[in-house]
């Protein structure tokens with residue numbers, strides 16, 4: 001039964017491949033370099049599109065082009081999809097073993113085309129290769145970060161590819177040998193090709209969604225974080241602090257703020273250099289963050305000055321946290337860094353009369369306590 005001309009399907013796959021390759025290429029050019037894999041995908045989809053275009057010329061161009069070259073491009077394209085996903089996930093791709101395997105498959109395909117004229121054998125070996133690439137692709141897509149809709153969509157698109165290739169294997173016995181004479185008009189082969197053409201589109205959309213989600217996560221991170229330490233920036237701190245403030249005022253539960261400043265930090269810079277100064281700042285941010293729990297937040301307000309917000313935390317508990325940080329910084333140290341100490345100021349609000357009227361006032365109170373800690377000799381906590 002002729003549902004749709006297989007030649008037309010392959011031609012559509014060719015056009016879709018070219019268009020998807022163009023979109024992926026444009027996307028690759030406008031994306032930050034650390035989101036890798038888009039260029040591989042553009043090349044992959046281009047190759048798969050070309051393979052479909054060549055295959056649509058069956059009976060017009062020689063078999064060496066429409067079968068051997070087309071199969072080679074198809075396999076290389078599918079391999080590049082996997083390579084792109086590996087690069088996207090920060091894994092180092094291994095080219096050699098798979099390229100050797102593709103070479104071996106092409107030699108077998110050539111033998112099956114010119115030697116034994118075995119159409120079923122050719123479909124069998126190509127379906128096996130599709131299953132291998134698509135299974136690996138599904139696994140990589142499922143593991144890819146962020147694990148959002150894009151990663152799931154892509155994983156399912158790859159799994160559909162596996163299912164179709166398995167189905168093609170199962171239905172192999174009904175393939176008639178003369179199907180190879182021009183093009184296979186069997187319904188199963190038409191569906192195979194049809195789904196395959198749409199598959200290029202589905203996979204490309206999936207990967208574009210995945211990379212867009214990664215970009216959104218990165219932009220969000222950049223907009224809310226201090227790039228050097230990964231702590232929240234001032235703006236993100238205030239947007240979270242305002243929410244916690246409102247909650248605290250409504251529920252009358254205490255909200256604590258700790259401000260901290262590394263002691264004699266100018267001396268660290270002057271003695272060991274700015275680079276070591278930066279390492280000390282990062283060390284402080286890392287170790288202070290380890291001493292906090294959800295939903296506490298740590299923000300870098302500038303230089304060596306950090307602010308910590310502790311929701312649902314009273315004065316005694318907040319002082320304990322500050323003491324723990326001071327003690328940890330002053331006693332355990334990274335051997336690669338000079339010893340240093342930190343002074344901290346603590347303040348709380350609970351919506352009572354006479355207490356801070358807003359977050360800024362609460363921070364100003366903690367700053368005043370921090371100033372007293374500095375005046376009192378440093379390496380201490382004041383409230």
Ligand SMILES: Nc1nc2c(ncn2[C@@H]2O[C@H](COP(=O)(O)OP(=O)(O)OP(=O)(O)O)[C@@H](O)[C@H]2O)c(=O)[nH]1
Nearest residue numbers: 261262263264265266267269274277278302303304
């Ligand atoms: N390495 C490095 N230094 C910074 C950074 N931002 C600010 N600084 C330096 O940090 C120092 C801050 O010193 P001050 O706050 O004036 O005083 P201090 O030496 O820490 O002394 P006290 O706070 O009084 O104990 C200045 O020398 C700044 O140049 C940064 O991102 N990296």
